Amino acid sequence: MKIIIAGAGEVGFHLAKLLSYESQEITLIDPDKERIAYADAHLDIRVVRGDATSISILKEARVGICDLFIAVTSSETTNITVSALAKQLGAKQTIARISNTEFIHHKEELGFDRFGVDELISPEALAAAEIELSLKQSSFNDTYEFESGALTMVGLTLSRSALFVGKSVKEAAEIFPELHFVPIAMQRFGTQFTIIPRGDTKFERGDNVVFITSEGGAEELCRLTGKVNREIKNVMILGGSQIGYKAARDLCKKKFNLKLVEQNKEHAFYIADLLPDVLVVHGDGRNVDLLDEENISDMDAYIAVTENSETNIMSCLVAKSKGVKKTIALVENMDYFELSQSVGIDTLINKKLLAANNIFRYIRKGEVVAMTKLSNLNAELLEFEVKSSSAVCNKLIKNIDFPRSAIVGGVIRDGVGMIALGNFKIQEGDRVVVCCLLQSIKRVEKLFL
Known part of the structure; x- marks a missing residue:
């Protein structure tokens, strides 16, 4: 995809960095000489120095052939203006960062799309929502809701008191067959490697494990791991x-x-x-x-x-x-994530990561409804909507050619979240939550085209 980012501040630079890793064609616009020089020296992207509200600068950035235009300067007025200009000049899709969340709440009423702004994001509002969710699921480190909680992602570190420590995923499933959660990713204590768990994967003390839960699953998980959701x-x-x-x-x-x-x-x-x-x-x-x-x-x-x-x-x-009992810290430096969690802070929030998660779904192929990157783990969690043409449609999960570095966490059907195992048949209209390592994303996307 050809992507233009207006604004080389913290959010813009981080987005450009992540998107350049994806081998996207990125152009970054900013009037600040030092910011542009730093981005040019550290990222494999094209840079244009200048004011993004300038028609000539937008044309120099080749806005007429761009697939996605993202305006993330510090001024919401500038972001809305340049998004509208970019749309008029040929950009296929535009996203503007705003701080006034009333714009988001009244988006349809105000008709932003009519004058060229397809999507609005507020990193501050996303962070506030993340805080509220973290308080609701107080015993977990990481949380993310799909479809207003039909399925919920929760992350925790396994202590000695967890009842399934020392057992494999398959053994745990046989002992607790009626549970409403499934492990989708884990990281061994003291390592940097992300594991997509299989039936023979053993739970060990100190593992950082991410689960998908349906209704009631979070309470069951607390009970079995010795956590208390105060x-x-x-x-x-x-x-x-x-x-x-x-x-x-x-x-x-x-x-x-x-x-x-x-x-x-x-x-x-x-x-x-x-x-x-x-x-x-x-x-x-x-x-x-x-x-x-x-x-x-x-x-x-x-x-x-x-x-x-x-x-x-x-x-x-x-x-x-x-x-x-529950501490939440806002951190701007991504390198602090691992350090601060290891010394006992429960939940870390990063505006850049939240904004990137919100924007990344626009560059993923297939009908991506929502996505999030797992903190500290080299994996993504994506929610796909199944079309009649999708390769997974009308197939049992066990018969789908999923890469071993990807796993189905759950399915939302008619607004109801379900833990989907091998014998579950995926249908048109289902929303399927998939966890996959970065190297397998392209293969997974093809299954939902």
Whole structure:
């Protein structure tokens, strides 16, 4: 695909980096000389220095023949404008990054597609939604919902108390035949290799395992692994950034008891006016005495979403030391993922990764409805809609020529999620969730064309 990205900031650069790995034809536009020079030196892509709102710059980037135009500058006005321009100049599909989530909620009413913007994304809103889901599934490290929870992906580290440690997948299935979950990916303790589990794959203590669960499966998984899915009610948020504000606003609607700590006095008063049901504390969240004064040990969850990754990580570790059961940290540096999870932070959120996941489904072949990359694992989770022409249609799963590095996690039929094993027959209209290693994605895509 020919893809143009306007904006070489954190999200734009990360997208260009990931898409270049996919052997896509990428052009990156940005007016900043240093950003463009850095991207040109570190990525195998074409760069164009200039303002993306310039018609001549768009034409220099060959917008007329591009398949996908992605506008992810820091200005939502610029993103909407250049997406509309790109569409008029011949771009087949356009995506604009926005910060005002009202645009997303009223997308159909406002008719963005009529003036050239096909899709809107907000990394901040995606992060706030990820926080809410993580609190709902409090005992798991990673979570992702398909079709509003018809199927849910959950990740956890197996402890000694897990009842199926030491058993193979097949043995566990025979002992617990009525369960509503299935393992789809795992990483052995101390290794970097991702395994797609088969019947003879053994569960070992310390494994980082990703499961797909249907309704009731998360509770069963908690029971068998010794985890406790505690109800979370009292939440402290560090940082009144866009993510902190959006998370506080959304959690308020779900009747959580919230405290928000913001260092900037003027901004703290501003948030307090906007969110009267949130207790806003002006102070430095890195100050342990302040956290003690605000009874951090009484909190069920602690969410650190300042603009500084190191502050978020360290404050979450302080919260853990004070007995907080669930900690969530926003991190910008992808290299921190493995490090911070190994020292005890429950859930890590990265805006760039969330935005990339949301955009990647537009470059995948087949009817991809949703997708996510698994944190720390070299694998993707894709939801395909089955067409009558798809190679998998009207076939039993065991008779489909799936690569060994891919596995069907579940199927959603008429809005109901089901764990699909070998004798399950896939039908037209089904939504099939597949986990696959990166090297097998192209083969899997062909099955759903």
